[in-house]
Amino acid sequence: MCSTPENGRPCLRCKNCKRLNHWIYPDLHLTVPTYESNQITKNILSEWRIFIEGNDYFNINSWANHLGTTSKPNITKKQCDDILQTYNLKSYEGGKKIFFIWGTELLEKEGNRLLKIIEEPTDDTYFIFIAYNKNQILPTILSRLQQIDIPPASDTEIMDYCSQRELGDSNEIKEAVNLGDGSISEVINILTSKEHLFSEYLLSGLRTAYQGNGLEMMKWVENIQKLNTGQFIQFLQYQLHFFREAIAGHNQRNYIKRLLRSEQKAANWLFNNVRFLEVFRLVEQIDHYIGSMNQNANKKILATNLILDYKKLIKRS
Numbered sequence: 001m002c003s004t005p006e007n008g009r010p011c012l013r014c015k016n017c018k019r020l021n022h023w024i025y026p027d028l029h030l031t032v033p034t035y036e037s038n039q040i041t042k043n044i045l046s047e048w049r050i051f052i053e054g055n056d057y058f059n060i061n062s063w064a065n066h067l068g069t070t071s072k073p074n075i076t077k078k079q080c081d082d083i084l085q086t087y088n089l090k091s092y093e094g095g096k097k098i099f100f101i102w103g104t105e106l107l108e109k110e111g112n113r114l115l116k117i118i119e120e121p122t123d124d125t126y127f128i129f130i131a132y133n134k135n136q137i138l139p140t141i142l143s144r145l146q147q148i149d150i151p152p153a154s155d156t157e158i159m160d161y162c163s164q165r166e167l168g169d170s171n172e173i174k175e176a177v178n179l180g181d182g183s184i185s186e187v188i189n190i191l192t193s194k195e196h197l198f199s200e201y202l203l204s205g206l207r208t209a210y211q212g213n214g215l216e217m218m219k220w221v222e223n224i225q226k227l228n229t230g231q232f233i234q235f236l237q238y239q240l241h242f243f244r245e246a247i248a249g250h251n252q253r254n255y256i257k258r259l260l261r262s263e264q265k266a267a268n269w270l271f272n273n274v275r276f277l278e279v280f281r282l283v284e285q286i287d288h289y290i291g292s293m294n295q296n297a298n299k300k301i302l303a304t305n306l307i308l309d310y311k312k313l314i315k316r317s
């Protein structure tokens, strides 16, 4: 679409390039996940433009955070209809038309309505599908696409990026990288959406439960319930990560744990004082709480359950 390409690459300076860069080129048709059944991308395009401004890396969670929603993301039947309708229109500028679909995994069976146009698009029409996990794409769609795999960034690359942008101190960044599992956008989400380290929350919770002072335990609950829903889920997921690494490290001598030094201390303490089987029970509970949080459970009740679980873990052992 560039009007003055250089060596087959866009110049990034011409009018077309600038418009594309801001997602305002009329023949670039964007489809992104929406969160209400009647919503189509066109309704929230202005929100999208604000969202991507200055955002180098993001994923569908970041988009939900930006919109402040906890609903399930979706690419609905209505969105597919909109793609089909737009497909049948002539291009505004008389050149190429590009359809850009972000979150291909979210196309459920309605996605099959697109098969015909994907398979044999009219001249000068292109479809670009972006996905994070191609195993989750409808096989009928996947088999009609040329696939380009983009490998995850290395831990060092992610750490460099985050420290250059001062997204946290080196411990915070390391913890987020451990949790992010190779996804730079997830690491950024973790660093920008929480005020304190999750490890501090967990360790202070375990310590408080160990001391067994009811008042202090309630203070901990008050603190934890202030996390918003997304952060609360991240805190629960963090605990799964912590226990997984601690258990694996305890069982396999040569296992390299993805834990910070303070977490390693806590893990050592835990296995000196707590029975193995009880840890598994706690992990099961936490897994169950994540499910409840996804169905909008009450944070205060869950936080209370959580610290009582820590207490039980220590007491039973």
Ligand SMILES: [Zn+2]
Pocket: 001, 002, 003, 004, 005, 010, 011, 012, 013, 014, 015, 016, 017, 018
């Ligand atoms: Zn250009």
